[in-house]
Amino acid sequence: MTDVTGTNGELVTADGRPLRASLARALRRQKLQALLLVAPLFLFILVSFVLPIADMLFRSVENSIVAKVLPETTTALRSWDPQGDALPGEEVYAALYRDMLIAAKNRTATRVGQRLNYESSGFSSLFRSSARKVKRIKAGPYKPAMIKAHKKWGKLETWQVIANYNARYTPGYFYAAVDARIDTDGGVTMQDEDKRIYVNLFLRTLGLSLTITLATLVLGFPAAYLLALLPTAKSNLLLILVLLPFWTSLLVRTTAWIALLQQQGVINEFLVFLSIVGTDDRPRLIHNQVGTVIAMTHILLPFMVLPLYSVMKTIPKSYVRAAISLGAHPWRAFWAVYFPSTVPGIGAGAILVFILAIGYYITPDLVGGTSGTFISNRIALHISSSLNWGLAAALGVILLGIVLALYLLYDKIVGIDNMKLG
Amino acid sequence: MRLAAKTLLALTTAGALAALATAAPAQELVVVSWGGAYSKSQQNAYHDPYMQANPGVKIVNDDSAPEAVSKLRAMNEVKNVTWDLVDAVASDAIRLCDEGLAEPINHDEVLAPAPDGSPASKDFGAFIVSECFIPQIVYSTTFGYRKDKLATAPTSVCDVFDLKKFPGKRSLEKKPINNFEWALLCDGVAPDKIYDVMGADGGVDRALKKLDTIKDQVIWWTKGAQTPQLLADGEVVIGSTYNGRLFSVIEEEKQPIGMLWDWQVFDIDGWIIPAGTKNLEAVKKYLRYATDTQRLADQAKYISYGPTRASSAPLVGKHATLGIDMKAHMPTDPKNAKTTLLYNYEFWADNQDDFTERFEAWLAK
Structure with missing residues (x-):
């Protein structure tokens, strides 16, 4: 109790050092320890992720x-x-x-x-x-x-x-x-007019990715809602149904869609059987944008359902009940009370699906025909076949830039700390 | 405790000794190829007999051939080439050789002469398209059609462009190569003038205009397996793909599909030795064996691609499991090869990027 103040009125510790310096030292040691703990991961990410990407991006200007x-x-x-x-x-x-x-x-x-x-x-x-x-x-x-x-x-x-x-x-x-x-x-x-392809491809990639994100939201929201409402035993069983396609190979799922959607495929045969369409004007459901949207919506659906589900599970059921008992119509109770609480899940799901969709290339390649392919198909072509790595890198930089810009926009409008992945 | 330690010591020593005993003679050669039926044919025709004759050598398959060019480039940049032999199509081989990523060889020195004594360079003839390229097989891109869905069988490649007589969808490769050649040919260009016309002003427009006539009836493929599947499902009535794929869907899967050999486009597939391989001498020894007259003829027992050595042609026999005579299924068989085109490699090396852009822009229209 005697030595709490030093000569110039500063607080000091028992060994006579200024408290401020001593605290800073202890804090520094803690920070160092924390840094050492994350160092292996940091180095790993640096060597295996940041440096290769930086190297690849550098090629877009290197000549x-x-x-x-x-x-x-x-x-x-x-x-x-x-x-x-x-x-x-x-x-x-x-x-x-x-x-x-x-x-x-x-x-x-x-x-x-x-x-x-x-x-x-x-x-x-x-x-x-x-x-x-x-x-x-x-x-x-x-x-x-x-x-x-x-x-x-x-x-x-x-x-x-x-x-x-x-x-x-x-x-x-x-x-x-x-x-x-x-x-x-x-x-x-x-x-020249007859050689312009990339701007259109970028716009198409963005447009289709957005469509796919909306489609997964429309399909995924009710599914997640049902999962969250059911008792755990039943919802776990249904959750497996959501995850099952997740565990199946991407190529298998894509090929399955080809068998379903093609003009001599299951869906068209069924429509003809029901006499909804004539056998000569079967709708084209694949090798165009429709095919890409359907197949990719299915493939990316779990990425929307899971974040939604994890957010919805944490919303107490009593909120909606309280709203209804206070006289709100069930619709109003849903829109005014329940829906706003799911926004973090919608944000997380939408960002996940959108960013994954924008970089897809195997699925659009197989089911997209000429009108449903993405910019990533061109990047893959330049990397593996035309060997124009510089152009591939430039396209990649632009794509990365677009994603980052959209991410910032999202942060501005919705707020990134509002996002909840689980 | 001590007993356990002793046992452990004994076990590890025995294990180490055993590992030494088995590991000593093996020299590993990493051979990169296309996987699937093609790698299997190489395994049966070259790898297995060679390993039997040389117990010290172990051949390891790597199915990375589709990405070989980009991977070799990457390996070369970090100066760590882990491959010893790479299967590549001729155009890629030329490019790898140009870039210094493939080892140039003296064909007569490295490869075995023909049984009649004529040197390898003469036996392979025009198929040696680059000083780094060791030809193996000739394959062709040609058309298959549904026998049951077309009233008459198509006899000419121009029937592909005839929607009145042969209605229905077609499948074509999503590349300008081959399609431009066929389009110009069917637009009335003389076969030996095709590349002159294509390279001249307006040549590409002319090819695209011809393709325009069937554009809305075409499904474009990117993987060789797509056309056989589309034909089998009845999605298309006629489609282009590699002749080996058609052989297996017709003969092995017994689908009602016919072959149209008219104006098939020949391409060559072969080996290159990656520059910087650590086993150059061992690879050369293997190559001498794997590309001799008998071995190339043997490969045709397992897959319907023609041997590139002139001296191998008469030795082609029956299919190993189906028992059918393979000679009639070779793209090089005189009956099938009445009208053929061979890629102009130099022309495509110059124009591929430019034409692909034009083609893609046309597709998107």
């Missing part, structure tokens, strides 16, 4: 391959005016010759060819055949020699593309991802 394989050419090109109508001079062709000799030896020439082929068709074969022929060129002048090796070296457009795409970082992939391109004169223009 060092051109400058790396053609270092002298890109340097020499700086003094050339791409907007003019004269071909580059002899020194550029000589630099190209030296670069190509090395590139042919290191087998890197076709890589540049492939990179530039994404921007303009024909570069792939230009670089492949030039790498073969460049070894036969013995002496200068190199300008006529290179043009003789491949006539495209004599075309202005070839050089404009190289000049426009030789920076270490390029916004080119992002332009491509929104149906634009860098024009030969360096400006940005929209892609």
Whole structure:
């Protein structure tokens, strides 16, 4: 009791240190301990999740391959005016010759060819055949020699593309991802009408995902409500029915929908049998948007039912009873008392379903035909088949951006701390 | 307590010794292929007999061929190539070779000569489309049709575009490749001018205009198994797919489906050795065996794809379980190969990205 204040009136502990510092120290130790506890998880997420994604996202602007394989050419090109109508001079062709000799030896020439082929068709074969022929060129002048090796070296457009795409970082992939391109004169223009696909695909992905989210809500809400009302023994049994499809392979469920929905499938046969539709005008339920919405609504339904159910279970039944006993019509009691309490569950379910839907690609690929495919189908195509990883990354960044923007919007309107996952 | 410790010690020692004894001679080769019936045919024709003859080698199958190009690229970026041999279609092999991801080989040195002594490069002939590519089989993309749902059997690939005579849905691959070739051919372009016309101004528009005539009757497929299923379900009356898939739905599953070989498009499938493999010599030894004349002929016993060696063709025999003569089911059989196209690999390497965009935009219209 005697030593609670120090010389300048500060509170001190028994060993004479200021209380504030001592408390801070203890707190720091606690924080450190807590950090150490989460460190393994943090490192794991960093190494296996954050870094690979960051690396992938980085590819959307990375473009060092051109400058790396053609270092002298890109340097020499700086003094050339791409907007003019004269071909580059002899020194550029000589630099190209030296670069190509090395590139042919290191087998890197076709890589540049492939990179530039994404921007303009024909570069792939230009670089492949030039790498073969460049070894036969013995002496200068190199300008006529290179043009003789491949006539495209004599075309202005070839050089404009190289000049426009030789920076270490390029916004080119992002332009491509929104149906634009860098024009030969360096400006940005929209892609030709008959090549625009991505903006439409983004809009379609968003629209269909929203439709699917609404459909799961409409179907899932009554189901969750029923589950929450029933006694536990019965609701557990029904819960298994909700989870059962969850435990079945995605491909199996998708294929089952194909068997059900196709024109010679179960549903159409049944409709014809009941004479609701004629055998020649069976409705098209698959290989279009309808197919995608039906199959994905079914697949994603548990993600809506489960959060809804867990929220509804915590709402005391006495609330609605109280409202009714105070004279409210059952509808009003439901809308004014029960429904608002389920909003956290609706929010959680809707966000889960929407974010999962926006990235789906196997199901739309199999049942979506041409009008029901998503942007992720194009991303998958660019990753695994056309190998245009830069464009795939740019599309991915935009998709991620859209999801984050919607998430923030949700936070603004509904409030994220209002969300309840269970 | 001590007894338990002793027993444990004895057990672990015995276990370690046993592991040493069995693990010592095995050299593992990781072979990447397409899985399913195709991998099985390779297992039966190449892997099993080779492992029997070389007990020190263990061949491990990996079914990653559909993603092989992107995975090899990724492996190469982190400099850890865990594959020893990869099955790839010719266009991918050319690309892998271009990118330096596949090992170039001297075909005459690595591969066995034909039984008559002619060198491998001559025996494989034009099928060696790249210095990294070791051809294996020829397959084709062609059409199957429902015999019971069409009044007359189609005889020409242009019947696919004839909705009056052959009404009903069709299935085509969701890619410009093949469809553009067939569309131009049926629009009256001479077979040897197809790629000239396609590459010229307005060529793509012409192909798309022809496809427009059947667009609303087409179901587009992305996986090889889809057309056989669509045909079997009666969803389409005619559809394109790989000839091996049609063989199995016709001969093994006995569906009422007929083959239309007219203007089948040939493609080649074969091996590449990934650059940076740790077992280069062992792989070369295996390759010499697995691509010799008899082995390539043997594979046709299990799957209806044609051997790429000229010297293998006469050795093709009967199917291993069905007992039918496989010669008549080879895409390369003279009766089936009256009219054929071979991919122009260089043309598609240049134009695939551009044309795919045009094609996708057209599909979305």
